[in-house]
Amino acid sequence: MEKFNPETLLALEGSFLKVPMEQLKRSTKPHKDLDRELAKASLIVKDLCQQADKGTFDVKSAYENLEAIGKKLECLKRKLNEANEEEKKHISRGRQRLDHLIELTKIKNTNDPEFKKWNEKRIDRILVDYLLREGFSDTAELLASEYEIGALVDIELFTQARAIEQALRGRNLFGQNFGATSCTEALKWCNENKSNLRKINSTLEFNLRVQEFIELCRANKKEEAIDYSKKHFKTYLDTSKKDSPQGSIRRHDSLKLKTRSDPLLAQFLQMMGTLAFPPNTTCPPYKALYDPSRWEALIEQFRADFYALNSLPSQPLLNVTLQAGLSALKTPMCYQHDNKNINCPVCSPDTLGILAQDLPMSHHVNSTIVCRISGKIMNENNPPMALPNGYVYSHDALNEMSSKNNGKITCPRTGEVFSFLQLKKVFIS
Numbered sequence: 001m002e003k004f005n006p007e008t009l010l011a012l013e014g015s016f017l018k019v020p021m022e023q024l025k026r027s028t029k030p031h032k033d034l035d036r037e038l039a040k041a042s043l044i045v046k047d048l049c050q051q052a053d054k055g056t057f058d059v060k061s062a063y064e065n066l067e068a069i070g071k072k073l074e075c076l077k078r079k080l081n082e083a084n085e086e087e088k089k090h091i092s093r094g095r096q097r098l099d100h101l102i103e104l105t106k107i108k109n110t111n112d113p114e115f116k117k118w119n120e121k122r123i124d125r126i127l128v129d130y131l132l133r134e135g136f137s138d139t140a141e142l143l144a145s146e147y148e149i150g151a152l153v154d155i156e157l158f159t160q161a162r163a164i165e166q167a168l169r170g171r172n173l174f175g176q177n178f179g180a181t182s183c184t185e186a187l188k189w190c191n192e193n194k195s196n197l198r199k200i201n202s203t204l205e206f207n208l209r210v211q212e213f214i215e216l217c218r219a220n221k222k223e224e225a226i227d228y229s230k231k232h233f234k235t236y237l238d239t240s241k242k243d244s245p246q247g248s249i250r251r252h253d254s255l256k257l258k259t260r261s262d263p264l265l266a267q268f269l270q271m272m273g274t275l276a277f278p279p280n281t282t283c284p285p286y287k288a289l290y291d292p293s294r295w296e297a298l299i300e301q302f303r304a305d306f307y308a309l310n311s312l313p314s315q316p317l318l319n320v321t322l323q324a325g326l327s328a329l330k331t332p333m334c335y336q337h338d339n340k341n342i343n344c345p346v347c348s349p350d351t352l353g354i355l356a357q358d359l360p361m362s363h364h365v366n367s368t369i370v371c372r373i374s375g376k377i378m379n380e381n382n383p384p385m386a387l388p389n390g391y392v393y394s395h396d397a398l399n400e401m402s403s404k405n406n407g408k409i410t411c412p413r414t415g416e417v418f419s420f421l422q423l424k425k426v427f428i429s
């Protein structure tokens with residue numbers, strides 16, 4: 001029986017628990033609003049009490065004030081109820097995930113049928129994760145409900161990301177004009193996650209704004225573009241205050257210096273340059289800004305930030321586990337056709353062998369000799385046997401072959417035929 005260390009498997013599962021916890025953290029936002037609104041309400045009430053004491057109490061305005069407070073608190077109550085439901089959902093998901101991981105620690109060895117069951121569940125959720133990332137949402141949902149692993153996968157999160165990606169892509173696929181505002185969804189998401197995006201130094205919102213500006217230039221709406229830049233880029237580049245008011249030459253020099261230390265400023269200045277160039281320009285920097293491939297770059301950037309904020313790994317777990325597994329099996333023999341092992345997935349030249357091509361080899365302290373015919377290990381129970389032509393195969397495989405062919409053995413490499421009696425046992429020292 002093979003013992004195993006659950007920690008080696010759990011090492012890859014960090015984000016499995018982090019994701020619902022991250023969502024839980026976010027769903028508690030209305031609680032913070034509650035404190036603020038209650039403080040505001042108590043201030044107003046206090047003020048009204050003071051007015052009453054002084055005799056300056058105005059019934060009509062007091063009534064209006066109290067009614068406004070009532071409405072606000074009512075709305076907050078509704079939001080809190082919704083948040084409570086969300087919280088319960090995330091806590092339950094977190095608990096189910098924890099239970100799933102704890103199951104693993106109860107398993108003693110790899111022959112335990114529970115281990116097989118646990119692994120199957122793991123493969124199912126890894127597959128669902130992969131399908132979600134690749135955009136096969138319907139298949140992923142079907143698989144998740146079929147195997148009852150809805151709590152162990154992040155369908156809701158990926159659906160949200162997909163909607164935003166589609167909006168960004170829509171511009172590209174259907175060539176909609178700026179009126180379709182394909183950055184809107186992504187900008188909305190940026191706004192909702194402003195402080196967290198700032199923590200990871202994200203430039204996503206800036207790049208989305210640049211794209212909207214470029215689309216205005218593309219549509220030849222130059223005045224609108226200038227207004228847009230005034231409205232939306234102030235927060236990033238408030239140069240007016242920092243510049244010394246000593247003539248335009250000085251200002252120009254300081255701007256030049258700043259573009260070196262502030263890449264956003266440099267990008268902003270270049271972006272403003274698009275005003276002077278038509279969409280079919282051949283001038284490289286502006287041609288690049290008008291290039292539709294910028295949309296793909298935005299999708300990539302959005303996805304990276306979305307994953308980072310939700311503690312989702314940047315790579316699908318399927319890739320990570322597959323790479324680890326293939327690398328553990330890969331030996332220099334895998335790519336020598338004559339020496340390939342029929343049981344080794346990396347030895348298969350058309351499928352997993354291609355995937356493993358760029359992966360590192362595994363480090364084997366002790367080598368084992370594997371039979372070319374059966375793929376089984378040759379040892380004292382299944383000794384290596386040499387044919388008169390020098391090739392070596394396992395006793396069991398040759399024995400089986402000879403019993404099926406009246407004591408004759410055909411060498412799979414050369415096609416030569418020998419009798420079982422001609423074989424010699426090989427001793428490895």
Ligand SMILES: [Zn+2]
Pocket residue numbers: 329330331333334340341344345346347
């Ligand atoms: Zn191999």
